[in-house]
Amino acid sequence: MPELPEVETIRRGLEKRIINKQIKKVHVLCEKSFIGNAKYIQKQNIVNIDRRGKMLLIKLNNDMYMMIHLRMTGQLIYEGSDKFAAGHPDDNFYTKMPSRHTRVYFEFSDGTNLFFNDQRKFGFVKVVDELGLQEDKFLQKLAKEPWDITAEEFHQNLQRHQNQCIKASILDQSVIAGVGNIYADEALFMSKIFPGTITKKLDTVATKTLLHNIQIIMQRSIDSGGSTMKDYRKSDGSKGNYLEKFAQVFRKENQPCPVCQSLIQKTRIAGRGTHFCSHCQPQDR
DNA sequence: CTAGGATCCTGTCAGC
DNA sequence: TGCTGACAGGATCCTA
Numbered sequence: 001m002p003e004l005p006e007v008e009t010i011r012r013g014l015e016k017r018i019i020n021k022q023i024k025k026v027h028v029l030c031e032k033s034f035i036g037n038a039k040y041i042q043k044q045n046i047v048n049i050d051r052r053g054k055m056l057l058i059k060l061n062n063d064m065y066m067m068i069h070l071r072m073t074g075q076l077i078y079e080g081s082d083k084f085a086a087g088h089p090d091d092n093f094y095t096k097m098p099s100r101h102t103r104v105y106f107e108f109s110d111g112t113n114l115f116f117n118d119q120r121k122f123g124f125v126k127v128v129d130e131l132g133l134q135e136d137k138f139l140q141k142l143a144k145e146p147w148d149i150t151a152e153e154f155h156q157n158l159q160r161h162q163n164q165c166i167k168a169s170i171l172d173q174s175v176i177a178g179v180g181n182i183y184a185d186e187a188l189f190m191s192k193i194f195p196g197t198i199t200k201k202l203d204t205v206a207t208k209t210l211l212h213n214i215q216i217i218m219q220r221s222i223d224s225g226g227s228t229m230k231d232y233r234k235s236d237g238s239k240g241n242y243l244e245k246f247a248q249v250f251r252k253e254n255q256p257c258p259v260c261q262s263l264i265q266k267t268r269i270a271g272r273g274t275h276f277c278s279h280c281q282p283q284d285r
Numbered sequence: 286c287t288a289g290g291a292t293c294c295t296g297t298c299a300g301c
Numbered sequence: 302t303g304c305t306g307a308c309a310g311g312a313t314c315c316t317a
Binding site for chain 3: 072181
């Protein structure tokens with residue numbers, strides 16, 4: 001999915017466009033994608049939009065909340081006076097809404113619409129009250145944001161998984177919030193740590209560097225609008241994936257490492273496709 | 286308790 | 302062309 005920077009990009013984009021708008025009607029096209037009762041949010045106004053890790057939290061004026069998680073292929077597209085699309089990048093960014101991947105959409109009283117699309121149906125929109133939000137299992141386990149956690153806390157959290165490889169550990173949302181497959185590979189590359197390194201082998205200096213690089217990479221991505229900007233075009237004008245430009249190693253297998261020119265390798269670690277430079281991120285540490 | 290693998294679901298792509 | 306298996310920017314459940 002969309003990782004923390006993409007969800008933050010969505011949060012900022014929606015904050016500018018749908019605050020104070022009234023939800024006239026909720027259209028549920030796929031039951032699995034909508035949890036809770038739509039009647040609690042219909043006729044309500046959007047008060048604010050928050051984010052915890054990769055979870056979007058939309059508050060309504062009756063103190064109900066919509067929790068939105070995009071998982072692997074979720075995206076949100078707003079069509080109003082302009083079009084704002086972010087999340088999983090695919091042709092939906094350019095096609096007519098609702099599309100075959102639209103699972104839920106919100107019709108606002110001013111005639112504009114917000115579409116929740118999700119090819120694989122892993123994501124969801126969930127309606128909860130204050131208590132439901134407090135008791136949510138995911139949010140309860142979720143660690144602090146990359147900018148709020150201290151190097152000591154991060155190192156301590158990592159020690160709960162000392163025999164697991166470091167890549168699996170930083171993907172664990174109870175260790176640090178918001179890291180996903182792209183930023184895990186990118187941060188480990190930047191930190192010169194082999195993704196398969198057993199977590200307990202990393203000393204406090206190494207984990208401090210890793211945290212610092214996670215912060216840098218995510219901030220850089222947020223500053224440029226997430227890695228999934230709708231309007232990104234290559235210099236020749238063709239549709240381009242921002243990721244191609246942003247990433248140093250992610251999906252760059254068999255291309256030269258930007259630091260040492262060795263070819264980037266792709267393998268499978270922690271059940272996920274993993275990209276690294278065998279020269280810059282040596283296995284034996 | 287942890288670690289690793291299967292699983293949810295749809296679509297695309299490489300290789301026969 | 303048609304089939305098959307692998308894989309995908311995530312998280313949970315199950316097993317040992």
